[in-house]
Amino acid sequence: MTELLSNYLGGTSVIGSGAGTPLFDPVLGNELVRVDATGLDLATGFDFARSQGGQALRATTYRERAAMLGAIVKVLQANRDAYYDIAIQNSGTVKNDSAVDIDGGIYTLGYYAKLGESLGDQTYLIDDEAATLGRDKEKGVAFVSQHILTPTHGVALLINAFNFPSWGLWEKAAPALLSGVPVIVKPGTSTAWLTQRMVRDVVEAGVLPAGTLSVICGSSAGLMDQLKPFDVVSFTGSADTAKVIRSHPAVTERSVRVNIEADSVNSAWLLPDANANSDSFKSLVREVVNEMRVKSGQKCTAIRRVFVPEALYSLASEAISAKLATIAVGNPRNESVKMGSLVSRAQLHAVQQGLAHLKTQAETLFDGSTLSLVDVDPAVASVMAPTLLGARDPNSDLVHSTEVFGPVATLIPYKDLAHAKALIARGEGSLVASIYSGDSNMASQAALDIAFAHGRVHVITPDVAQIHTGHGNVMPQTLHGGPGRAGGGEELGGKRGLAFYHRRSGLQVTQSIANTMKVST
Numbered sequence: 037m038t039e040l041l042s043n044y045l046g047g048t049s050v051i052g053s054g055a056g057t058p059l060f061d062p063v064l065g066n067e068l069v070r071v072d073a074t075g076l077d078l079a080t081g082f083d084f085a086r087s088q089g090g091q092a093l094r095a096t097t098y099r100e101r102a103a104m105l106g107a108i109v110k111v112l113q114a115n116r117d118a119y120y121d122i123a124i125q126n127s128g129t130v131k132n133d134s135a136v137d138i139d140g141g142i143y144t145l146g147y148y149a150k151l152g153e154s155l156g157d158q159t160y161l162i163d164d165e166a167a168t169l170g171r172d173k174e175k176g177v178a179f180v181s182q183h184i185l186t187p188t189h190g191v192a193l194l195i196n197a198f199n200f201p202s203w204g205l206w207e208k209a210a211p212a213l214l215s216g217v218p219v220i221v222k223p224g225t226s227t228a229w230l231t232q233r234m235v236r237d238v239v240e241a242g243v244l245p246a247g248t249l250s251v252i253c254g255s256s257a258g259l260m261d262q263l264k265p266f267d268v269v270s271f272t273g274s275a276d277t278a279k280v281i282r283s284h285p286a287v288t289e290r291s292v293r294v295n296i297e298a299d300s301v302n303s304a305w306l307l308p309d310a311n312a313n314s315d316s317f318k319s320l321v322r323e324v325v326n327e328m329r330v331k332s333g334q335k336c337t338a339i340r341r342v343f344v345p346e347a348l349y350s351l352a353s354e355a356i357s358a359k360l361a362t363i364a365v366g367n368p369r370n371e372s373v374k375m376g377s378l379v380s381r382a383q384l385h386a387v388q389q390g391l392a393h394l395k396t397q398a399e400t401l402f403d404g405s406t407l408s409l410v411d412v413d414p415a416v417a418s419v420m421a422p423t424l425l426g427a428r429d430p431n432s433d434l435v436h437s438t439e440v441f442g443p444v445a446t447l448i449p450y451k452d453l454a455h456a457k458a459l460i461a462r463g464e465g466s467l468v469a470s471i472y473s474g475d476s477n478m479a480s481q482a483a484l485d486i487a488f489a490h491g492r493v494h495v496i497t498p499d500v501a502q503i504h505t506g507h508g509n510v511m512p513q514t515l516h517g518g519p520g521r522a523g524g525g526e527e528l529g530g531k532r533g534l535a536f537y538h539r540r541s542g543l544q545v546t547q548s549i550a551n552t553m554k555v556s557t
């Protein structure tokens with residue numbers, strides 16, 4: 037029997053009373069550890085987080101909480117090697133892809149530590165200028181409306197997807213903790229080990245007050261039932277599970293605030309000024325290949341649809357395919373390998389099914405199944421090489437609605453700008469779109485035109501080709517989330533990311549009180 041990982045709840049480690057769910061190495065197929073949440077006293081654990089953890093955090097200032105985030109960074113940095121080891125075993129990722137998750141999480145914590153420092157020794161935030169409601173000229177006083185943000189007096193339940201066990205935790209926990217709100221994280225089960233280990237390290241290092249950071253691994257049963265009116269739930273995962281969360285009585289009856297980051301059919305758009313020799317064309321090709329390779333396409337932000345002018349369809353197909361053919365795919369332990377595994381056989385199966393579904397309306401431009409895999413047993417491993425599809429038929433609708441969560445993208449030709457915009461909008465709301473053009477005016481207009489359907493629009497003009505942060509990389513400075521199908525959520529975006537964990541209240545007070553409040557912030 038492999039080790040049964042402990043949960044951390046109620047300020048202590050607790051082992052589930054069941055046999056546990058095994059987690060596997062997706063490349064070698066062996067069982068690694070087990071997780072289990074059977075029999076946990078959730079009600080007491082959630083209350084402990086609310087009362088002990090929440091009170092302790094709210095007794096501190098933004099600056100003091102920023103120092104706590106800084107201390108978490110140190111703990112994580114000290115244990116980085118162990119995290120890379122867990123990632124290669126449990127997620128099957130090559131080192132660079134593990135870095136996106138592990139170092140991406142640490143970077144996000146560090147960013148919020150700095151931001152918190154700049155918020156100073158305060159315990160609340162001022163929201164915008166005061167507005168005058170009434171004036172007594174004789175007395176020289178004004179009655180004003182001043183909005184403030186105070187931390188919510190509840191817990192933040194973070195329900196995460198399997199693809200980012202580290203970054204997915206910290207991109208939510210950093211803004212929550214900085215806001216003064218205790219966190220209970222429920223990681224995606226198949227890769228829960230890394231989340232559990234990070235929480236364990238931080239809790240055992242004693243850098244946070246008891247009850248501020250908890251982890252529950254295994255079944256989600258009963259978690260939503262614990263939520264009370266001042267709690268919040270931040271969910272990342274599929275649209276199907278999002279529906280279950282949204283329709284839970286905690287949300288529908290107790291008005292628990294909910295943020296949903298769901299799936300998305302993201303676009304890359306080469307504008308009509310490009311030709312096959314242009315920098316924009318080259319940037320698009322590079323970015324598409326990168327997004328298919330990194331984490332084997334298991335990123336919510338990965339490019340799924342690639343829009344090119346009709347005249348460039350064949351050339352783009354050839355250029356992307358030529359680069360895909362050079363990627364060594366296989367066992368991440370082999371140094372020549374640049375693209376590792378999907379997280380499980382279940383995911384491999386789901387991606388293969390999704391690919392077959394898309395193929396009913398699309399042609400295959402590059403067939404990954406013809407590549408030989410490095411150092412893996414295909415009967416056991418969840419490894420899959422990238423496949424590029426093409427959808428020339430304007431009636432193909434599946435490509436706009438189907439997210440295949442793996443190394444699959446579809447090239448789509450368009451006639452003119454209006455046609456491209458209409459096709460992009462058929463994704464019904466995405467996390468991100470990237471635009472490639474050498475014409476700044478055309479690029480800025482295109483960005484404005486599709487912004488309504490995207491949480492982020494990433495514009496690559498030749499001047500920033502070497503310094504941009506990547507279509508799929510979520511930076512804490514920029515909003516993450518998207519309208520419609522993408523879930524309608526908002527995370528990160530610097531200080532904006534704190535709003536979800538605060539309550540906004542309008543204070544109607546005399547101007548002098550409003551001034552005192554402002555002075556102290």
Ligand code: NAP
Pocket residue numbers: 195196197198199200222223224225226254255256259260272273274275276277278280281296297298299300335336439441467517522523
């Ligand atoms: P999922 O199956 O929806 O699971 C997400 C999380 O919800 C997991 O922790 C899961 O636990 C939990 N869960 C399942 N049923 C639940 C219920 N009834 N109540 C409460 N929690 C429940 O998604 P996934 O397969 O892990 O992740 C892949 C999907 O996530 C993709 O569609 C991807 O696009 C999306 N994603 C979106 C973003 C974003 O930021 N927008 C980021 C990453 C991924 P178990 O693991 O135990 O089932």
